[in-house]
Amino acid sequence: MDYDAIIVGAGPAGLSAGAALARAGRRVLCLDRESFGGQVMNTEWVEDYPAPGERIAGPALGSQFVEAAAGAGAELELGEVTEIETYSGCRSVTCADGKTWTANAVIIAGGLRPKKLGLPAEDRLGGRGVIHCAFCDAGLYANRAVAVCGGGHAGLVEALLLAKHASRVHLLESQPALSAPPELQARARAEPKLDIRCGHRVAEIAGKDSVSAVVIENVASGARERLEVHGLLARVGFEAPTEYLLGVAPLGEAGCIEVLGDMRTEAPGIFAAGDIRCGSPRRAAAAVADGVRAAAAALAFLQSPL
Numbered sequence: 036m037d038y039d040a041i042i043v044g045a046g047p048a049g050l051s052a053g054a055a056l057a058r059a060g061r062r063v064l065c066l067d068r069e070s071f072g073g074q075v076m077n078t079e080w081v082e083d084y085p086a087p088g089e090r091i092a093g094p095a096l097g098s099q100f101v102e103a104a105a106g107a108g109a110e111l112e113l114g115e116v117t118e119i120e121t122y123s124g125c126r127s128v129t130c131a132d133g134k135t136w137t138a139n140a141v142i143i144a145g146g147l148r149p150k151k152l153g154l155p156a157e158d159r160l161g162g163r164g165v166i167h168c169a170f171c172d173a174g175l176y177a178n179r180a181v182a183v184c185g186g187g188h189a190g191l192v193e194a195l196l197l198a199k200h201a202s203r204v205h206l207l208e209s210q211p212a213l214s215a216p217p218e219l220q221a222r223a224r225a226e227p228k229l230d231i232r233c234g235h236r237v238a239e240i241a242g243k244d245s246v247s248a249v250v251i252e253n254v255a256s257g258a259r260e261r262l263e264v265h266g267l268l269a270r271v272g273f274e275a276p277t278e279y280l281l282g283v284a285p286l287g288e289a290g291c292i293e294v295l296g297d298m299r300t301e302a303p304g305i306f307a308a309g310d311i312r313c314g315s316p317r318r319a320a321a322a323v324a325d326g327v328r329a330a331a332a333a334l335a336f337l338q339s340p341l
């Protein structure tokens with residue numbers, strides 16, 4: 036066996052699990068398809084995390100998780116896991132580049148990805164006006180107009196972040212009202228650059244080489260309007276990146292992984308932690324707690340696999 040445990044996803048959940056297992060003297064590999072630290076690295080400020088002060092900078096928090104896991108002896112490697120196979124005493128994990136490792140236990144901590152709008156130009160203009168990370172790319176839209184879809188927590192956080200640089204941020208919510216927490220809505224309504232339009236959705240994205248406009252539609256009347264924007268970011272919900280787990284672990288709504296109380300799944304030797312598991316509160320502190328619980332369950336499994 037190459038490792039005692041392989042962890043899919045090096046965010047708060049995966050790195051906390053990795054740190055706990057490595058501290059217990061286990062051989063651990065944490066794999067991530069993008070970078071190490073997870074979603075908090077793409078978040079300006081993380082609120083509601085138990086740390087000195089009212090909030091902590093996302094990249095600073097993410098770096099702490101990386102240092103904790105690496106410092107404890109977990110190996111960190113870039114690679115997108117595309118296949119997991121289970122055998123009676125072993126699990127094999129394969130990445131998109133063809134690399135394969137074996138381990139006794141696997142912890143899935145792959146987080147969530149934003150849902151797409153499902154519009155034809157969305158993929159074609161990805162990274163060319165269709166924004167995936169406001170924190171990473173906001174500076175590219177300085178003094179330009181952008182649109183954000185989604186009136187929930189994530190949509191408003193991203194819209195307020197973009198408003199620091201953009202000349203105008205059109206915030207579009209297809210429902211009649213925003214669903215973000217009231218204090219966030221109050222901040223959004225106080226931001227003069229935000230143009231909040233409930234009951235509207237994006238019907239078309241225009242642009243040949245990059246986004247030049249969006250056509251929005253009034254959901255009730257069907258009336259359409261063209262907004263000249265250089266950027267569009269969608270935060271209309273999240274889904275779990277678990278296509279490769281079909282038939283491996285039990286999946287629930289939007290692809291989330293069904294877990295028992297201690298983060299075990301019904302598949303022997305497969306555990307899940309963090310945002311990706313069904314019922315997650317989707318907060319960084321909760322992901323850390325999940326990671327620690329999954330590590331404890333994996334340790335018990337390693338000691339007594341049956």
Ligand SMILES: Cc1cc2nc3c(=O)[nH]c(=O)nc-3n(C[C@H](O)[C@H](O)[C@H](O)COP(=O)(O)OP(=O)(O)OC[C@H]3O[C@@H](n4cnc5c(N)ncnc54)[C@H](O)[C@@H]3O)c2cc1C
Pocket residue numbers: 043044045046047048049066067068069070071072073074075078080081082083084114115116117144145146147189192193276308309310311317318319320322
């Ligand atoms: C805009 C925004 C603001 C937020 N603000 C806050 C806040 O203020 N406070 C708070 O507590 N929480 C906040 N959150 C939520 C918080 O970021 C998450 O709850 C937390 O990051 C979840 O940790 P995780 O480890 O489960 O998943 P993630 O942090 O998403 O990490 C999962 C990792 O898995 C990797 N991965 C996925 N699939 C694969 C695969 N197949 N192979 C290899 N790697 C894979 C991904 O690349 C990613 O790095 C916010 C989230 C967003 C989007």
